[in-house]
Structures are given as C-alpha cells and as structure tokens.
Amino acid sequence: MKNFILPIEKLIASFSKLPGVGRKTAIRYAYYIINSPASDVRNFAQTMVDAKETVHYCSVCGNFTDRDICEVCTRGDRTLVCVVAEPKDILALERVADYNGTYHVLHGLINPLEGVTPNDIRIKELLTRVSLDHVREVIMATNPTVEGEATAIYISNLLKPLGVKVTRIAQGVSLGTDIEYVDEVTLTRALEDRREI
Numbered sequence: 001m002k003n004f005i006l007p008i009e010k011l012i013a014s015f016s017k018l019p020g021v022g023r024k025t026a027i028r029y030a031y032y033i034i035n036s037p038a039s040d041v042r043n044f045a046q047t048m049v050d051a052k053e054t055v056h057y058c059s060v061c062g063n064f065t066d067r068d069i070c071e072v073c074t075r076g077d078r079t080l081v082c083v084v085a086e087p088k089d090i091l092a093l094e095r096v097a098d099y100n101g102t103y104h105v106l107h108g109l110i111n112p113l114e115g116v117t118p119n120d121i122r123i124k125e126l127l128t129r130v131s132l133d134h135v136r137e138v139i140m141a142t143n144p145t146v147e148g149e150a151t152a153i154y155i156s157n158l159l160k161p162l163g164v165k166v167t168r169i170a171q172g173v174s175l176g177t178d179i180e181y182v183d184e185v186t187l188t189r190a191l192e193d194r195r196e197i
C-alpha cells in the first residue's frame with residue numbers, strides 16, 4: 001500500500017502543520033491517536049477546542065488571558081510599560097523579581113522583507129494606552145536583532161513627542177539571543193541598566 005487511508009492521511013497532514021513536526025513524527029502521532037482509547041482522544045480534542053475558545057488577548061496588554069484583563073495588568077503598575085514582541089517573552093521577564101510594571105505585546109516585529117509593516121503589529125494600541133494610562137516610562141525589550149532594534153527605534157520616535165521616557169534594556173545579551181532563553185541574572189541586569197533612547 002503506497003498511501004495511508006484517507007482518515008489517517010488527513011490526521012498526518014494535520015500533525016505535520018505543528019512547529020517542528022516532520023512527516024515521520026506526524027505518522028507516529030497519527031498512529032498514537034488511532035491506538036489510544038476513544039475517550040482520551042475526545043478529551044484531547046476538547047482540550048484544544050476549549051483553549052482556543054477561552055484564550056484571547058488581554059484588552060490592555062495583548063498577552064494571552066482567559067479574562068478581559070490579565071492578572072499582570074490587574075496588579076501591576078500601568079504607568080510603567082515593558083514592550084515585548086511575543087507573549088512568551090513575558091514569562092522570561094516575569095522571573096525578574098523586582099519588576100512591578102506591566103507589559104505590552106506587539107505580536108510581531110516590523111520586518112519589511114517579510115511584509116510586516118507597523119500597522120500589522122500592536123503599535124496603535126500602545127499609543128492609546130500611553131495617553132489613557134498616563135504612562136511615564138516605556139521600556140523597549142524587543143530582541144537585539146535587526147527587526148527588534150528597528151521596531152524599538154520606530155516606536156521610540158512615535159512616543160518621544162508625547163513626552164514619555166523611552167528606554168531600551170541593556171545589551172548584556174549577545175546579538176541575536178532570544179529574550180526567552182536569557183537567564184534571570186542577565187535579564188535583571190539588562191533591565192536595571194536600561195538607557196534612554
């Protein structure tokens with residue numbers, strides 16, 4: 001038999017769409033599902049549907065939440081905002097114990113080569129927040145890559161006329177390193193040594 005029967009082939013195709021999953025792994029996953037008890041498979045599918053239906057962007061910061069306003073925005077200082085590219089960057093920064101501000105997730109970085117313009121990421125929402133919440137400082141914590149730097153500079157140019165202090169986390173981090181993989185000590189120092197841009 002050259003091909004899998006259609007229901008299995010469809011399952012393999014679905015698993016192949018997951019990040020880091022090649023066809024070989026997708027086939028293994030498909031057989032795992034077929035061999036699992038029906039109730040387990042139903043629960044698994046329902047967990048995915050539930051997560052997809054209940055998780056959305058926080059109406060303030062854009063982080064994932066199952067409420068209207070996320071926990072960090074509820075308890076944090078909203079006049080101090082740390083700007084990150086993705087929700088996963090918040091997890092890393094939250095390990096820095098003495099930061100009591102809030103975050104703003106851009107959900108991407110400006111990248112002209114891939115057609116990502118300033119309108120495609122959540123910059124408008126940041127500007128609205130800055131005036132509504134009387135933000136005193138915006139810390140740019142995008143990764144130290146070409147796109148991360150360009151986005152930081154672009155946003156800082158928009159914010160400066162509004163009288164907001166804009167800072168950039170210190171680059172104790174080597175070029176191209178993802179913030180999510182940086183250790184606590186380095187990240188704490190990077191935040192403490194932030195400089196105005």
Ligand SMILES: [Zn+2]
Nearest residue numbers: 058061070073
């Ligand atoms: Zn939030």
